[in-house]
Amino acid sequence: MASGPQNVREGPMGGERFVDALKVEMEAKLAKLNTDPSLTEAGGTAKLAPLVKMALKNEMEAAIIAAEWVATTPEVDARIAFARHAGDEARHYELIAEEARRQGVSLEGYDALDPPSPVLTYLRTLTTTVDRVAGALVAREEMGGRRNAQFLKVLDAAGHEGLARLYREVINPDEQRHHQSGCAVLARLAVTLEEQESARRTALRLLEIGDQVRTTLMEKMRVIVVPGC
Ligand SMILES: [Fe+2]
Numbered sequence: 027m028a029s030g031p032q033n034v035r036e037g038p039m040g041g042e043r044f045v046d047a048l049k050v051e052m053e054a055k056l057a058k059l060n061t062d063p064s065l066t067e068a069g070g071t072a073k074l075a076p077l078v079k080m081a082l083k084n085e086m087e088a089a090i091i092a093a094e095w096v097a098t099t100p101e102v103d104a105r106i107a108f109a110r111h112a113g114d115e116a117r118h119y120e121l122i123a124e125e126a127r128r129q130g131v132s133l134e135g136y137d138a139l140d141p142p143s144p145v146l147t148y149l150r151t152l153t154t155t156v157d158r159v160a161g162a163l164v165a166r167e168e169m170g171g172r173r174n175a176q177f178l179k180v181l182d183a184a185g186h187e188g189l190a191r192l193y194r195e196v197i198n199p200d201e202q203r204h205h206q207s208g209c210a211v212l213a214r215l216a217v218t219l220e221e222q223e224s225a226r227r228t229a230l231r232l233l234e235i236g237d238q239v240r241t242t243l244m245e246k247m248r249v250i251v252v253p254g255c
Pocket residue numbers: 088115167170200201204255
């Protein structure tokens with residue numbers, strides 16, 4: 027392997043090489059999301075309301091944190107990436123909510139930000155642009171995209187055609203684009219050894235927290251997938 031702590035200590039890599047190495051490290055933590063959800067599990071496909079609320083929560087949290095950072099991000103390309111990200115996630119929220127209501131899911135009194143998830147709480151601790159891009163765009167969007175691919179399989183299996191179309195045609199391609207925009211910005215901004223190490227730690231920590239949240243939700247809510255952002 028070209029990367030690893032020993033090589034990293036010798037000096038910073040080029041930005042693109044750094045991001046490629048980070049993606050390889052992330053893959054080890056994300057691989058479990060590549061499996062098909064066990065659709066045969068009793069009741070697995072029937073729980074649209076809790077799944078939709080989890081999806082809405084993640085979309086809202088992704089929108090809100092990106093929006094919070096727009097005004098405090100000096101680097102123009104990162105600021106634009108956060109602004110576009112916030113707008114897209116807000117649109118995802120709207121589209122999912124519209125379709126959910128059409129399917130008879132009541133969102134009366136539902137507040138997606140109450141309480142904030144550990145992922146949002148962690149993201150709010152990040153103060154540098156490099157860490158924010160690594161956590162919210164590079165790591166969280168890739169994790170969310172893969173969770174949504176699993177969710178789409180559940181939607182297809184359960185015959186929720188409207189939501190499935192939304193995820194297939196709009197949401198999932200957007201999450202992939204958010205991840206890619208983050209990778210491009212990170213490759214430009216993470217140039218020093220310290221920045222690269224910090225971005226790496228942040229991205230991997232985000233995935234760990236996200237995985238803990240997912241495991242807890244799956245046990246508590248007895249669902250077979252957790253939609254991402
Ligand atoms: Fe996204």
